[in-house]
Amino acid sequence: MVAEEAARLNRLVGHLLELTRLESGRLTTKVGPQAIDETIGSALCRLEPHLGDRAVRTHAPEEVPLTTFDPVLVEQVIINLVENVIRHTPDGTPIDISASVQEGHIVVAVADRGPGIVPGDEERAFERLYRGPNCRKGDGGLGLGLTLCRAIIAAHDGRIWLENGPTGGAIARFALPIRRSETTLWGSSKALAVGALR
Numbered sequence: 001m002v003a004e005e006a007a008r009l010n011r012l013v014g015h016l017l018e019l020t021r022l023e024s025g026r027l028t029t030k031v032g033p034q035a036i037d038e039t040i041g042s043a044l045c046r047l048e049p050h051l052g053d054r055a056v057r058t059h060a061p062e063e064v065p066l067t068t069f070d071p072v073l074v075e076q077v078i079i080n081l082v083e084n085v086i087r088h089t090p091d092g093t094p095i096d097i098s099a100s101v102q103e104g105h106i107v108v109a110v111a112d113r114g115p116g117i118v119p120g121d122e123e124r125a126f127e128r129l130y131r132g133p134n135c136r137k138g139d140g141g142l143g144l145g146l147t148l149c150r151a152i153i154a155a156h157d158g159r160i161w162l163e164n165g166p167t168g169g170a171i172a173r174f175a176l177p178i179r180r181s182e183t184t185l186w187g188s189s190k191a192l193a194v195g196a197l198r
Helices: 002-024 036-051 069-089 143-156
Strands: 027-035 055-058 065-067 094-104 105-111 159-164 170-177 188-191
Touching: 036 055, 036 069, 036 094, 036 105, 055 159, 055 188, 065 069, 069 094, 069 105, 069 143, 069 170, 143 159, 143 170
Parallel strands: 055 094
Antiparallel strands: 027 065, 027 188, 094 105, 105 170, 159 170
């Protein structure tokens, strides 16, 4: 119990530090052309011990191009979104992760088979320390995961949103603008400044 609480507090401090750096524009990152399917795969490798018997289905067609982003930060977004699914949905229910191209953006969707989002909470869920009514007691949630996701995606000039699926469950989507490799130096260091969080 003590070890679990210590780990929880460590995650809380880490998330708060990342948010502070993002909001102040002081987070220095490595950006370059990346493949979103590789970033999804890397995130799932890190999540494997927590997935249990859940089936995770991924779909990223070959026509999804490379685009410029920080792979470590975007991987963290995917991890946070999947961890949210684990906390809010019954054990054993599947997770679908897909990538597509829409209007000059790569859009990643993480869909679950849970109870969905309470109407009106689609924006509130991104507020700091907010935990929805479907959170299970003792699940280790901090109420900062989605806040950090929004800050990271905003720093990449993208957007992130939540919606209920047409046949049930919730879908978290984020969109990253497609930027050609010639517009950004490969591996260049860049301070990602974030504006006001929307």
